[in-house]
Amino acid sequence: MPELLTADQMRAVERAAIDNGRVTGLDLMERAGRGVIAAMLEHWPHFAVTPGRAAVLCGPGNNGGDGFVVARLLRDRGWDVTVFAYGEVAKLPPDAAINAQGWTETAPVQPASLFTDLREECDLIVDAILGIGATRPLQGAIEATVKFLNEYKPGERKPRDRCRIVSVDLPTGLCSDSGRPLGSAVRADLTVTFHRAKPGHYLSDGPAHCGRLSVQPLGLDREPTYPHETVSATLIGEETLKRGQVPCLGKRAGGHKFSHGHAVVAAGSVGKGGAARLSARAALRIGAGLVTVAPPPAALIENAAHLDAIMLHAIRDARGLEEMLTDERIKALCLGPGLGGDRARDLVPVALAASRGTVLDADALSAFADDPQELFAMLHDRCVLTPHGGEFARLFPDIADRLDAMPARGPAFSRMDAARAAAARAGCTVLLKGPDTVVADPDGRISLNPAVYARAAPWLATAGSGDVLSGMIAGLLARGDTPHEAAATAAWLHTECALEFGPGLIAEDLPEQIPAVLRRLSANSP
Numbered sequence: 001m002p003e004l005l006t007a008d009q010m011r012a013v014e015r016a017a018i019d020n021g022r023v024t025g026l027d028l029m030e031r032a033g034r035g036v037i038a039a040m041l042e043h044w045p046h047f048a049v050t051p052g053r054a055a056v057l058c059g060p061g062n063n064g065g066d067g068f069v070v071a072r073l074l075r076d077r078g079w080d081v082t083v084f085a086y087g088e089v090a091k092l093p094p095d096a097a098i099n100a101q102g103w104t105e106t107a108p109v110q111p112a113s114l115f116t117d118l119r120e121e122c123d124l125i126v127d128a129i130l131g132i133g134a135t136r137p138l139q140g141a142i143e144a145t146v147k148f149l150n151e152y153k154p155g156e157r158k159p160r161d162r163c164r165i166v167s168v169d170l171p172t173g174l175c176s177d178s179g180r181p182l183g184s185a186v187r188a189d190l191t192v193t194f195h196r197a198k199p200g201h202y203l204s205d206g207p208a209h210c211g212r213l214s215v216q217p218l219g220l221d222r223e224p225t226y227p228h229e230t231v232s233a234t235l236i237g238e239e240t241l242k243r244g245q246v247p248c249l250g251k252r253a254g255g256h257k258f259s260h261g262h263a264v265v266a267a268g269s270v271g272k273g274g275a276a277r278l279s280a281r282a283a284l285r286i287g288a289g290l291v292t293v294a295p296p297p298a299a300l301i302e303n304a305a306h307l308d309a310i311m312l313h314a315i316r317d318a319r320g321l322e323e324m325l326t327d328e329r330i331k332a333l334c335l336g337p338g339l340g341g342d343r344a345r346d347l348v349p350v351a352l353a354a355s356r357g358t359v360l361d362a363d364a365l366s367a368f369a370d371d372p373q374e375l376f377a378m379l380h381d382r383c384v385l386t387p388h389g390g391e392f393a394r395l396f397p398d399i400a401d402r403l404d405a406m407p408a409r410g411p412a413f414s415r416m417d418a419a420r421a422a423a424a425r426a427g428c429t430v431l432l433k434g435p436d437t438v439v440a441d442p443d444g445r446i447s448l449n450p451a452v453y454a455r456a457a458p459w460l461a462t463a464g465s466g467d468v469l470s471g472m473i474a475g476l477l478a479r480g481d482t483p484h485e486a487a488a489t490a491a492w493l494h495t496e497c498a499l500e501f502g503p504g505l506i507a508e509d510l511p512e513q514i515p516a517v518l519r520r521l522s523a524n525s526p
């Protein structure tokens with residue numbers, strides 16, 4: 001199930017299950033501990049064969065309670081385990097206290113100050129200091145330990161079999177809802193979370209701190225009271241595509257080109273048309289029935305030299321676009337890539353007045369940096385804005401400032417919060433680009449495309465890849481997708497195309513991977 005839950009939502013799920021009497025907090029803590037062991041052995045199978053030496057760092061809350069369970073289970077497997085306590089064991093919450101007591105009946109708990117002496121000897125360090133309860137920047141012994149862990153150069157002593165750091169639920173100090181460190185945060189090799197991933201595992205610095213991510217079940221999936229309405233965001237994936245949350249990407253039998261929609265990409269002046277052509281090619285490959293590039297007359301020849309299946313229609317100015325848009329069969333527009341600021345200011349008002357599915361990117365966003373309100377007043381609910389961080393800051397400077405400000409408390413303002421606030425202000429879908437691309441609607445709906453962990457696609461940081469993305473969205477809008485579906489589906493496919501091609505990727509390669517990705521999707525469909 002691809003939902004993400006914030007810390008509050010996760011607590012509500014847990015509370016509902018406990019209140020129903022189907023499970024106790026102690027059961028959940030036991031399952032969490034077992035999940036950590038299962039994930040650890042899955043990632044490092046040699047630990048199953050050769051138990052080693054482990055330090056388990058237990059914090060002042062239930063994350064620490066999970067740590068005591070992990071410590072016991074490791075010892076049961078033959079590990080030499082030392083537990084270090086951060087905070088007073090006597091003040092632990094009830095379930096954590098029960099597990100701590102079980103431990104202290106058979107072994108001592110060391111004070112945090114002794115941890116640094118042992119670290120060099122360890123094969124495994126379990127970070128169970130803070131989880132979803134981390135709400136303020138780290139200080140004192142916790143901060144010292146986190147800095148110490150992060151400065152440790154793995155492999156110095158044991159190059160072949162270095163010490164691994166496993167974080168329970170979240171790397172200590174990482175904000176669960178935003179993926180932003182509250183001051184400092186552990187850099188783990190593996191993070192094991194429970195029931196559902198949290199936004200912070202995917203957003204911002206989250207993946208760099210988590211290392212790898214494992215989501216372990218807590219047996220809550222069959223809970224009839226599982227509060228689905230509390231879901232904070234949906235992770236876009238093949239599963240969401242298959243579950244019919246987005247329309248089938250195949251073409252209907254018996255349709256003709258106009259029944260798959262006509263997309264128009266406005267292009268800029270001579271020598272600047274490459275970006276629009278990239279968008280147009282992506283729109284055609286993703287299945288729009290027809291795609292037309294609309295350059296100024298002077299750039300017609302240049303574009304004609306490049307294009308075959310894509311049609312050309314010169315438009316001198318806003319009037320030309322207005323005339324073109326009297327053709328009701330034009331279903332979607334893409335403005336921005338290579339358009340130029342002046343032409344963008346001229347064409348965008350006419351494009352928006354036509355109330356078609358409209359993607360605004362690049363110059364179509366930056367052209368309104370002086371007066372974003374002027375743009376917002378023209379936008380409608382069939383628009384998608386696709387800013388990267390810089391364009392976002394130009395249109396939504398106050399929201400971007402909140403993202404940049406050092407978080408003083410958790411939950412910190414997240415990229416999901418930022419995209420949601422921007423969509424509400426703009427009154428349309430906003431896609432905020434990055435390795436953690438967020439698609440937000442004015443009603444608060446969020447989809448997240450994670451290009452991290454196994455889907456890391458750093459080759460997408462190449463000139464023109466954003467132009468391909470806006471073309472893909474325009475193509476899907478032409479085909480009849482809603483703005484949110486078009487943006488979310490395109491973001492996911494865009495990453496899949498990059499993964500399909502791999503290293504060496506340039507923007508031109510992206511549209512050419514669409515057929516292979518679509519073929520795979522249709523082969524995997526039930």
Ligand SMILES: NC(=O)C1=CN([C@@H]2O[C@H](COP(=O)(O)OP(=O)(O)OC[C@H]3O[C@@H](n4cnc5c(N)ncnc54)[C@H](O)[C@@H]3O)[C@@H](O)[C@H]2O)[C@@H](O)CC1
Nearest residue numbers: 014029032061062063130131132133134135136137138169
């Ligand atoms: N909620 C759930 O559904 C489940 C939670 N479990 C575990 O319980 C954890 C949540 O437990 P808690 O809510 O007790 O939260 P934590 O154990 O994450 O931390 C809570 C404690 O840390 C303190 N704290 C916050 N920021 C601090 C800082 N910077 N420095 C020092 N102390 C700080 C808080 O005041 C509080 O006392 C989860 O992360 C998970 O590991 C699991 O046992 C299984 C189920």
Ligand SMILES: Nc1ncnc2c1ncn2[C@@H]1O[C@H](COP(=O)(O)OP(=O)(O)O)[C@@H](O)[C@H]1O
Nearest residue numbers: 388433434435451458460461463464465466467
């Ligand atoms: N490191 C990365 N990992 C995953 N995706 C990335 C990364 N860097 C950039 N991208 C994606 O590549 C695209 C770049 O778009 P943009 O910044 O507009 O580039 P351009 O203007 O050159 O087309 C966006 O879709 C963004 O999400």
Ligand SMILES: [K+]
Nearest residue numbers: 127130168170
């Ligand atoms: K932790």
